[in-house]
Amino acid sequence: MSYVLGIDLGGQSCKGAIVSDAGEIIARREHPTDNVNGEKILQSIMKVINDLAADAKDKGIEVAAVGIGSPGPLDPHQGVIVATPNLKFERNYPLREKLVGLTGLSVVLENDANVAAYGEAWIGGGRGKKVVVALTLGTGIGGGVIIGDKIFNGAYGLGAELGHIMVEPDGRACNAGHQGCFEAHANAKAIIDWGQELVGPEIENPKQVQERAEAGHAGAILVWNRVGIYLGRALGALIDIFNPDVIVISGKIAKAWKLFEPKMMEEIALRAFSDLAAQAEIRPAVLGEDAGIIGAARLALNAQL
Template sequence: MSRICVGVDFGGTSIKFGTVDDSNRRSETFQLDTPRDDGAEPVIAQIVRGVERSIAEAGVSREKVIGVGIGSPGPLDLGKGVIISLPNVPGMENVPLRDEVAKRVDLPTTLENDANAAAYGEFIAGAGRDTYEMVMLTLGTGVGSGVVHGGEIIHGAHGIGGEAGHLIVDPGGRPCGCGQRGCVEQYCSATFLARYTAERIRKQGEATSLAEVLDANGRLTAKDILEARNAGDALAEEVWEECCFHLAIACVSICRLLDPDCIVLAGGLTNAGEDLLEPVRRHASEQNWTLCEQKTEIRIATLGADAGAVGAAGVAWRVLGDSTNGAVRTGEC
């Protein structure tokens, strides 16, 4: 009978649960609502409930459960396993989530940030599972990111590494909520792409089929833009290409610094599939160095919304298990 770790993907509206066994095989996932009204206690209780159900559904005896991994939005204190605060969930300030869950389920528990956990999920069981060095960019409301180096998540010296969504791809460009200008996030997140396009239409009155959609719905989505682009709308084509260009610039800079096996794209924008991948790869190829063959592959994630729970379980395996990952490898150019 396999040993398992339980993965918990804790979010502002729901909590997802799943298990990963010692061969990185993953279970079906399920989700529970995030209690949002009474602070930390109901949240912790809900997580404990989900963990117990996961173990029951896995049908393994207790001693086969190695531990629990939690992925959570932050800011977190990873060293202490504490949620410092959660903008979207009231009452979650300075919650020692890792140790509280560990105590109540009586299993060793790990805490990782959600973007890193999702990247780790793709690394162990998704688009990056045949790789050793991987960077993931999740193109959603913002642009989340995780960097895996030699099977290990890169946290940096102060715990704020792996934020490829805030690489600067347009110095002096669009202001970002993080305080910088020209971040990847401002050009390549589904939300900001739609917002920027709507602003251009409103302010500059550009001729575009999207003006009607904007009038009708009061807003645009990335899907609206893609559809207009594929129907030949010039503005939609321009902003889509611009998004893909800046994403490609980020990919090239990532290759120069880290030279990963692959860069995995995830999140809402990747529903565009080849319509995203083709222009990103094309721009990356045009902007990339010619000193040697480009070997880093740009791929689309395969785990979808399960990546977080799978990755959280993977982190628990990495920290609590007897993984032999992490050897040094060299290459040539």
């Protein structure tokens, strides 16, 4: 059995684990991300790696490689963080080279959304499937496409920005300044804004809109109907392009599944080829917060072979 480190780097914290080649988590560590500059973020990552290295030593385990998922845009081929609004790396920060220098191990870097999709495809909701589309619905909408056990990320590693599929030409603007993106129509902010409009000014988070809808509030139900329609538009496009055998949906907003599912399925039926829609199973993710760590570990296992 071989072991690697899977690291999930976020703006708030850096999480990591020793993971076996069966996808089993052996030990976990976490440190707050000192999100000041590249050097400080690097130190936060190294704290997690050093703690895990000590855990590995205690257990008599040898670790051969490190996989790391980070917010992008980043260049996975060069191992460089190009620029990310969520982390204060200097532009074109050579994260992989720095980590290789400090650890002496093979290091693989990939976009966090792709990494989480890869984790779900390996031992989560997409296990054993050929083409896995995974979406995370939260503050933003991230996603990834796994084709035949490989991450599809485009010619330069920047592809699969699934949250930016256009679902409403004259719709809301996303953080990147594009109009009508899926992300801007099914993320937490959209649900809060519509909740304030259709339920009341007291709405502060999607969970409240969920609770009100579950209690039968007509306005709150309308919010989730809207979310379902936009989800259905995006999924319809993804189904027609990729002919996935499974679409896995994770994130806090996915907890309102029963509320958005009917409209989502109706909209998919309107937008996608019926044969392809029937072939795409749509299901909730199973790994939760661990998807990033597990996917990063799988990348490290591949790098080791």
